[in-house]
Amino acid sequence: MADITLWKPEPDLIIHQALGKAVEEASELAKILARCLIQGLDAKDPKTGIPNRQAVLEEMADIDAAIVWLLEVAYRPDDQLLERANRKLAGFLQWQKMLEDDREHSDRDPTLDNRWNAGLDFAMKQLCKLLGVDPQSVSWDAATETLDGDVRSVIGNILRAKLGENWGPDGREPEGYAGTVADMIGSKANG
Ligand SMILES: [Mg+2]
Numbered sequence: 172m173a174d175i176t177l178w179k180p181e182p183d184l185i186i187h188q189a190l191g192k193a194v195e196e197a198s199e200l201a202k203i204l205a206r207c208l209i210q211g212l213d214a215k216d217p218k219t220g221i222p223n224r225q226a227v228l229e230e231m232a233d234i235d236a237a238i239v240w241l242l243e244v245a246y247r248p249d250d251q252l253l254e255r256a257n258r259k260l261a262g263f264l265q266w267q268k269m270l271e272d273d274r275e276h277s278d279r280d281p282t283l284d285n286r287w288n289a290g291l292d293f294a295m296k297q298l299c300k301l302l303g304v305d306p307q308s309v310s311w312d313a314a315t316e317t318l319d320g321d322v323r324s325v326i327g328n329i330l331r332a333k334l335g336e337n338w339g340p341d342g343r344e345p346e347g348y349a350g351t352v353a354d355m356i357g358s359k360a361n362g
Contacts, residue, residue: 189241196237200230281352282318295325302333319351 181187203226207214215222242252281287299306309332313324331338 183244186241186245189237189244193234193237193241196230196234200227200234203227203230280318291322295329298326298329299332302329304329304332308332317351 181190203223206216207223207227210223212224212227213222216226242250246252277283295311296306298304299309309325310328311325313321313328315321315324327340
């Protein structure tokens with residue numbers, strides 16, 4: 172029984188009501204934010220037709236007002252709210268930069284996408300089929316450190332399985348031939 176505490180409501184009527192409003196508005200904001208995650212910020216409420224973006228703005232205004240009221244009735248002006256908010260915001264902005272860098276990196280490295288890897292495997296197996304080469308007899312290992320090098324290395328292994336171990340590229344590469352994947356993706360992304 173010793174674990175039970177005799178909790179009673181906040182005794183100051185005004186602070187009590189300001190706390191209650193803050194909870195109510197916080198939950199309204201949480202509700203519309205959840206809907207945005209599920210439907211998208213630019214979707215609309217199917218019943219009212221109100222855009223989610225506008226509903227979020229309204230609830231942010233409501234919670235802003237509730238917070239200002241709670242601050243007024245329950246805190247002193249010199250309490251360290253802004254300092255903490257600024258520190259938090261600096262952290263968010265740092266995280267945003269990391270996310271943007273990561274997205275840029277992912278956009279330029281197709282091997283992070285399973286569909287790319289499946290497509291590449293598919294094309295290689297089709298090449299084997301066309302040449303009548305058993306994929307089991309091909310060495311799929313390549314360690315050239317570049318995507319382009321790895322792809323060419325495996326194509327070379329398929330051709331060797333077909334033409335014999337002594338086959339090798341003659342070192343001539345036609346000019347204007349396909350560039351690197353990074354170039355192709357980069358030119359698409361920049362174009
Ligand atoms: Mg509200």
